Amino acid sequence: MSGAKRVAYLGPPGTFGEEAALRYAPESELLPFPSHAAVAAAVESGMADVGVVAIENSLNGSVAETLDILIHDTTLQIIDELLLPIVHNLVVKPGTRADRIRVIYSHPQALGQCRQFLERCFPNAQLEAALSTAHAVELALKHDHDAAAIATVRAAELAGAEVLARSIQDARNNVTRFVVLGTERRPPTGFDRTSIAFTFADDRPGLLASVLNEFAARSINCTKLESRPTKAVFGEYVFLIDFEGHQDDPPCRDVLDAIRPKCAMLKVFGSYPRWRG
Amino acid sequence: MSGAKRVAYLGPPGTFGEEAALRYAPESELLPFPSHAAVAAAVESGMADVGVVAIENSLNGSVAETLDILIHDTTLQIIDELLLPIVHNLVVKPGTRADRIRVIYSHPQALGQCRQFLERCFPNAQLEAALSTAHAVELALKHDHDAAAIATVRAAELAGAEVLARSIQDARNNVTRFVVLGTERRPPTGFDRTSIAFTFADDRPGLLASVLNEFAARSINCTKLESRPTKAVFGEYVFLIDFEGHQDDPPCRDVLDAIRPKCAMLKVFGSYPRWRG
Secondary structure (H helix, E strand, O other): OOOOOEEEEEOOOOOHHHHHHHHHOOOOEEEEEOOHHHHHHHHHOOOOOEEEEEEEEOOOEEOHHHHHHHHHHOOOEEEEEEEEEOOOEEEEOOOOOHHHOOEEEEOHHHHHHOHHHHHHHOOOOEEEEOOOHHHHHHHHHOOOOOEEEEEOHHHHHHHOOEEEEOOOOOOOOOEEEEEEEEOOOOOOOOOEEEEEEEEOOOOOHHHHHHHHHHHHHOOOOEEEEEEEEOOOOOOOEEEEEEEEOOOOOHHHHHHHHHHHHHOOEEEEEEEEEOOOO | OOOOOEEEEEOOOOOHHHHHHHHHOOOOEEEEEOOHHHHHHHHHOOOOOEEEEEEEEOOOEEOHHHHHHHHHHOOOEEEEEEEEEOOOEEEEOOOOOHHHOOEEEEOHHHHHHOHHHHHHHOOOOEEEEOOOHHHHHHHHHOOOOOEEEEEOHHHHHHHOOEEEEOOOOOOOOOEEEEEEEEOOOOOOOOOEEEEEEEEOOOOOHHHHHHHHHHHHHOOOOEEEEEEEEOOOOOOOEEEEEEEEOOOOOHHHHHHHHHHHHHOOEEEEEEEEEOOOO
16 A cells, blocks of 8 residues: 555556556556556656556466566666456346357456356357457447456446356466556665566576575575566576565675676666565 | 478467468478467377477567476477567458558557557557457458458468558567477487476575576576466476477486486476577
8 A cells, every 4th residue: 555646557447457556555546558668658757656567477477568668668666566366257238148148258368367167157159359358348248238258346347237257267376466666766664575687798507597696695585586588689588586675685785786797787676565465 | 391290280270370380391281279278189189290389489478378388288298499480461351441441450469569560550540459360350351441450461361361561560570489299209410409397396596596507517508598487376486498409418418317306396398409490
């Protein structure tokens, strides 16, 4: 929770992005934008005070667009994180009966995450892609009681639709981690996480090993290690590490000083309080 | 190129999956399947001899579904790889004029990869999601000369559509790497690559460092290092490494023997000839 006044998120209203923004700052003014890049630009330009963006999902892994913005495009800081359970629901025009449903709309990712449910309960329904789960509800409502959408409960409420089945996702542990982007650095709280990205001038595997050894030598716990293609050359990577602690804590400052000379690029995305649920 | 008789791929015809399968085995019988998991199942069950699946893209990173199949679901071996440049085209019903296009269909990823072109040339067109680029062509052809699709040239040919603009993707270096799955191990060719996945029993960063040190000590070049969430617990990872050499080459056999005791799980996806273009 936060006192931020204007919170940018990936819209439209009724998506998980809005749900995350509402959890983060329930009293704030929420501003939907059409892409994660637009959310970052809204904060950079002062249209919004902070922006909430999805960064990874427990089933699908990282959100490439968000990582690429943090790596290449912005100097905004990560100032907070939150974890949101992803719950999918079958949403229909009020009065639609399950046995009349012939078309089911949703974002391809949501369709994929409900595959078992759809195969069991609607083996003959036609699955149609939509640009977002909220857009799927709009498309379903245009039909005459033979369509459904997979969406959030809030998207159903906003559109005046009915929730026919709840929590239809195949996996129980479907969680998305969101980060909050702001313009100012957060001071240490004693229970923080720091996110960094780095590259090497050449691709000797010994270099990454020596970076990891610096963390190990200081008993600093790394909570994430990932790589992303640099986009320039196939097989060249940007490495991403999240570790426990604040960049102003002495052991963390120390490890950053030790690895900086090994890297061609080292960028600190920010230090922020760890999510307590 | 290969002598495989029946090649499974992610359909429908006209997608990049078919293009990769055609390049790999132009004389073969091509069998489209609706998901990467279905492609693997077709090979496992003997319906197809080999399967061609996308594994990573130079702009978007890894194909999560393929990695998860290799990690969790199959004992098939990677027996080959190929790199395919991704070229998007604007496809219309014959006779459609550019200035009449109001709706543009494609897979959300293709829409994203052509964003600059769309913003410049069709700032007012409505973008609509489709489940594949081939499906997008079908949807566009249902319209009365006011719609377009983003798709392959072959998808246009198969559907009797016209290519209005070629190579409209924003980035020039958009390449997808495909791997070929089969049931038998490939013998060494002297110019091979090996793909492995592994996990640790606990998450000390020193463990990954010591694995990388084993490669460095033998001067074995790692061409990919990635991580994927285990899907069980947030913050637990499966690590993936591609390295140059065949698992039967003495230094590679040696490094696998050295790292096996450090890992909770170690799986060799296969050794296969490196792509020569």
